Amino acid sequence: MACQPRGRRGRGGRGNRNEESRDMRLSKSLTYILRHGANKMGLQMNSDGFVFVEEILAHQQFRSFSLEDVERVVATDDKQRFKLCNHTEDGRLQIRANQGHSVQVTDLELREVALDDPDYPREAVHGSYMTHWPSIRSQGLSRMNRTHIHLAPGLPGEGRVISGMRQSCDLAVYIDVAKAMSDGIEFFWSENGVLLTPGDAAGFLAPRYFSRAQTLKPSPCEIELH
Incomplete structure (x- = not known):
């Protein structure tokens, strides 16, 4: 570049x-x-x-x-x-x-995450909304019209987390990154610290990779995955 x-x-x-x-x-x-x-x-x-x-x-x-x-x-x-x-x-x-494209960008300077990387998060979080939870719980997370699903290494304000989800999100879905990578799902770091994945061949992160989920507003509360 x-x-x-x-x-x-x-x-x-x-x-x-x-x-x-x-x-x-x-x-x-x-x-x-x-x-x-x-x-x-x-x-x-x-x-x-x-x-x-x-x-x-x-x-x-x-x-x-x-x-x-x-x-x-x-x-x-x-x-x-x-x-x-x-x-x-x-x-x-x-x-x-730095990320969020719906058009193909071939050289975005993404850093691929490997299982032997000492700093990769074993668990990452995707921010969404409770209105979408029934669909997410049954089908998984979809990249929809974008090239990647966006994840963060934690909630906004935790440590160095600055991006990866909107402040308005009221649902946090946690992903078992190690399990997904073991199944061949690729993950990449963007330049501003967002964890990106294209998901599987259909563009999904299946529910089997969910480790937990919680509502964020008015206060954090665990919700059932099944």
């Missing part, structure tokens, strides 16, 4: 509410483009998932935003969803999403 990382800024406080609202709009628009819609919007995405920032800012939807806006949104994103760096050949600034 031809990329020279740019130095990260500190996560200082944001400006007024109007600026925060603009930042949120920009973050959501970048997320859509870099995970799903670059080609639909006429933007060229490289095989490693990067899109040149100047091309994004030239698009009609982004003409009210500046390079400084993009840099601020990347630097202050608590979940580190994006990577911003200079192309090594021509120095042009480029950006990509």
Whole structure:
């Protein structure tokens, strides 16, 4: 991957509410483009998932935003969803999403997890919602239209966990990673610490890999797997 990382800024406080609202709009628009819609919007995405920032800012939807806006949104994103760096050949600034793609990205710099890795989590958690529990309990977790199922090594706020599930999730499904890997299911680390798996050939993590499940709101409570 031809990329020279740019130095990260500190996560200082944001400006007024109007600026925060603009930042949120920009973050959501970048997320859509870099995970799903670059080609639909006429933007060229490289095989490693990067899109040149100047091309994004030239698009009609982004003409009210500046390079400084993009840099601020990347630097202050608590979940580190994006990577911003200079192309090594021509120095042009480029950006990509660290995970969450529904389009195929062949060189996302994912680190494959092996059973003999000393740091892989024996158990990982997927955040969802209780309304989906009947389907999850019977069919398993599905990657749906994405290329991977997203897992975290713990709940948000535990240790170094910053990403992998939405804060609004009210269901946590815990996965026996070692058992799944023993059956040939692959797992990968993204650059921002999300554990990713494509699941089985059909894109599922079957219920037999669930180690436990619990509701998260209003307070954690174990629920039956069967």
